[in-house]
Structures are given as C-alpha cells and as structure tokens.
Amino acid sequence: MTAEGGDVLVIGFGNPGRIDDGLGPAVIEALEEVAIEGVDLDADYQLIVDDAADVSAHKVVVFVDADVTGPEPFYFRPVEPKHELGFSSHGCDPGQVMALAQELFQAKTKGYILGIRGYEFNEFREALSDKARANLAAATEFIVKVLRGRDFEAAAARMVAAETQSHGE
C-alpha cells in the first residue's frame, strides 16, 4: 500500500481463513466503515519487509494482530524497534518492521500494537469464534476513540498501568 496522505497508519494482519487469525483484518474492515480523517488503513496476511516503507511515511503506526496468549480482551502497547536476529519473512513482527523503517528510511515513526486475544487458529474456517468476536468489538471501540483523540501514548500508558496493576493483584 502507498501512503494515502494521513499521518497515522493502521495495519491489520492475519489470515481470515484461519478463524481468529482474521482479527487484524477484521479491525481494518470495521475502521473502513468509520473512516477517520488522516488515518490510512491496510490489511494483509502478514507483515512483510516493505511495510517498513509505508510505516516510514507516517508519524504513527498501529499494528493490529491476533494474540494467542495475551490478556483479554486486548492490549495496547508501544512497539520499539527490534534489531535482533531471528528475522524471517513469515515471522516479521512489528518491532522488526519498525527497525527496518528506522534503518532503511531513517523513520521516526512511533509504533503501537493492538493485540486482540484469539482462541482458535488451527483450522480453515472463515469466521471468528464467539469469544474473539466479543474481543473484536471491545478493541474496535477502543481504537476508534484513540484514533479520533490521537492520544496514543497516553492510552498505551493507561493500559500498561492497568495491566501492571492487574498482575500485582
């Protein structure tokens, strides 16, 4: 995808044919309905190296993916560039895309990950599980507010603090 001119890019990734792996693209479909000004949207089966070029053309990028083991219903955290080894095209994760954007395009883009808890991944079925659908609704409502308010950093800080408190309890 090329930059459409917005300052924020949201990339949802995953395979809608693998049940809850389709959570990322499902968020993008929902955001297309909302059409928030200045927000560019992209959906793909997986993150890939050339996403680094699109990331570098935006001030903020939000990666949206299904998470196998994360907290319910979702989390929202900053993503730091990850320069470490283990890079493989299919395993290209948000931190690695951020690192490539920085290395190749001198990007100063801020990155965040919206990880939505999924439950079923190991069959071919083009429908989210009931629990994942509920998580999708909550995550979409959250990210719409964040995108409209452009308060990414504060939202991530609040959520990380809440997670920390929850772990403490």
Add this chain to the structure above:
Amino acid sequence: MVEATENLKRIVIEPVTRVEGHGKVSILLDQDNNVKQARLHIVEFRGFERFVQGRPFWEAPVLVQRLCGICPVSHHLAAVKAMDRIVGGENLTPTAEKLRRLMHYGQTLQSHALHFFHLVSPDLLFGFDADVAIRNVIGVAAKFPDLAVQGVMLRKYGQEIIKATAGKKIHGTGAIPGGMNKNLSIAERDELLKDIDQMMTWSRSALKIAKDYTLEHFEDIKGFGSFDSSHLSIRRDDGAMDLYDGKLCAIDSTGETIFDGVDNQLYNDYIAEEVRNWSYMKFPFIKSIGPEAGWYRVGPLARVNTAKFIDTPEAEAARKEFMAITDNKPNNVTMAYHWARMIELLHSTEKIQMLLHDPDLQGTDLVVKGERRSEAVGIIEAPRGTLFHHYKVNEDDQVTMCNLIVSTTSNNEPMNRAVRGVAQEYLSGKPEITEGLLNHVEVAIRAYDPCLSCATHAMGKMPLTVELYDADGNLLDSKAK
C-alpha cells in the same frame, strides 16, 4: 520431535528459518557424529480441500488465497484458470489475459525480490557461517543499506501492480471465471510507469549480484546440495519460458525430453503422488519413470533449464550466459537457483514494462463465457514452481473435489536430497555442531524458496529451537533463536 536410538543421536531444527511457513529438519548422528539420516519434514496444514468443497465455484479464486499469505496471487490465478474452463471461458480476451499476466509478473517480481534481497542475501553477503547476529536482513540493512532499500522497493513495486490488478491484498478479486473484473486505468498505468525504469535498473543490478556470486564461488558451490535431476515446468508451444500459461514438459538431467506439449487437463496421466510415512507432504513423481527415480525439480532453475529461449531480450541474454556454464545442458547446481531466479526477476520486469505500454490494458472487453464444464485443471508457474489446481463442480455450481499440487510439494524430494548431501558433507564427524554448520543445511533448503503454507502467524507461535540429544535421549544442548 526427538527420537533416540541405540548409539545414535538426533538434532532437530524446528522450524527452519527464512523459509515461508513451518519446517523441521532432523539429523540423526551416530556415536562418532557421522550423519546417518537427514530429513526435511514439512508441517503441512491439511484440510484445505475440504474447506473449498461445497462452496460455489466462483468463490474458489478468492478462497484459495487463504492458503498462503506469501503467494495468494499464484493460487488466485491457478484457481481462476481452472474456473475459466468451468464456465467455458478459457479463451480470454486480450485485455483480460494481459491484465492477468501483469498481475502475475508483479507477483513474481515481488516474491523473487523478497527472497533474494531479504532471505538469501545475508548468506551470500556475510557467508553461510557468519555471526548469526549480523547474518540477517537487519544486518544487511546496516551494512548494505542501498541494497536493502532496493529489495524493499522492488517488492513494493510488485505489490503496487498486484493492488492495481487484483484489488485488496486480503480479498483480491481481480480475476474472475472467464476474465477480469476491471481494467487498468490510465491513471494507474501512469503511476506504475513512473518507476519502471528504476525497477529495470535495480533488476539488472540484482541479476548481476546473483550471477557474479555464482561464478566467483562456482567451484565451492557447484557440489553444495547438488545432484542430477529431472526438471518440470509449463512452457509455450514454441519452447519459450511462459510463467502464466503453457503446456507441461519435463526433461531429464541431460536435457533429453521425458514428455512435452502435454495438455494441462491431462496432468494426472503423467504425474502421481507418493505418500511416505514420515512426512505429511506427498512426493510427486513422473509416472513413466516411477516413484523411485521419477522425482523432479520445479521453480526458477527448472524453468530456465526447460526453456528453449526467453522472449524478452535482456533475460534471454542472461539465460544464454547461464546455460553456457554447463555447455547448454541442464544446470543441476542447487545454488544456481538464485541466478535463475534473478533472470526471472529481470524477465518479469521487462514484461511489466512491455505490458504497461500496451493499450490493450485499457480495453473494456473483459469477460467471455462458453460451454459449461464440470471438471477443470489450472496450472501456473508460481514463483516457486509449477502449481496445479484441479476441481470438479456439480450441477448446483458447488465444488465437489479439489486437488492441489503446490510447488514446494514437487520440490520435496529434491530438498530432502539437498539436506542429506549438505548434512553429510558439512556435519559428519564434527565434534561440535555449531549454528553456522546447521545454517549450511538451511542454505540448501532456502535455495528452493520453499513455501510451507502455514499462514497462521499470530504472535507467540513462531519459536525456533535446535535441540541436541545423545543416544539415550538426554538433552545435551538447546538453542533458541
């Protein structure tokens, strides 16, 4: 995962890095660290054929993209070629065929660019056993930033072509049974034309890197995971390389014809698949030779070997150079896949350039229909090799049977042979099996650019562990990447 036998120990590499999907290599050593057995196991996701059954046939070209996040366009086009025949629309209009070809060359360009620049170049630039901390694409980006940028932008350009012809990445619907659902607008064409000269320059440069590497290291790499083999592809009636359409042909390791001019619909008469109890992935073979010796290679190396010529000038000149090093006989050097792949990359860019100047792409005659059929086969040369889609459709328009032979399946036996050869040459008798030595095995696998079709990638599911067990099954060492 670990199998201990008396006086033997097994090393498992799981999953193999920098290949698409999930793979596992197991290497069995005896007490003197000699390789007794080495196998590549494909963790193939099964059940897709069932997923398609019962669905309307016109949905298949969209559904099959769910098979793989790396080559959805190849599945899209192979399926739609079969569905063309189902609706009697296999004789496409010039506009529809050229649009599909443009889509396909875009897919080949982006796939080959990704593989060469980001998966293979770390091995070639830093060495097979270089420090793993730098032997990766981030290391390439740091030391060779121009090269890494070229790889990204070539791939991105291919993706832009796909977007213009197929539509959304997740729900590509450009090709429909009997044709295409839209043409290429003048605005889209002009946008793509702006960068084509740059893409040509970078494609030439990529080819030069691959060629120079192969020639400079030829003595070292000619035996690396190499062996004589048959080669299979589709090609045009006049013998030209044709990545989109053609008839099946196969040659043996010396270039003698095994079969030629075979109608795609008859592939079942020429190719069969064998099941082995240790692998989920089948082993295809040429029926007339039999399962023992009938295996063959597909992909760039096979296509350059089977082609009598390439119908774009720069790629044809490159093909001649390539074939000259083996006296115009088939090249059976596994590492020559990279050079062949870059010849195809340049060929794809040349084709894209030609097509973008063809006014047929702005035509409006997009779909044809004819006599309905109930069974059809679609074959395409996907970036990784010949891809077969076979369907049966009932009177209610539902798919009742689906059989796929993906490129990586055809290369199953060759990859296993490459793994065995490299393991025996580089690992046997070594007192310590280092990561660098194990990477030699992965280098041999990566030459084939296997796509293991496991697109479930959700976070937390991609660990890489290498475990070394002694003859009694005790864990001696474990490494995680």
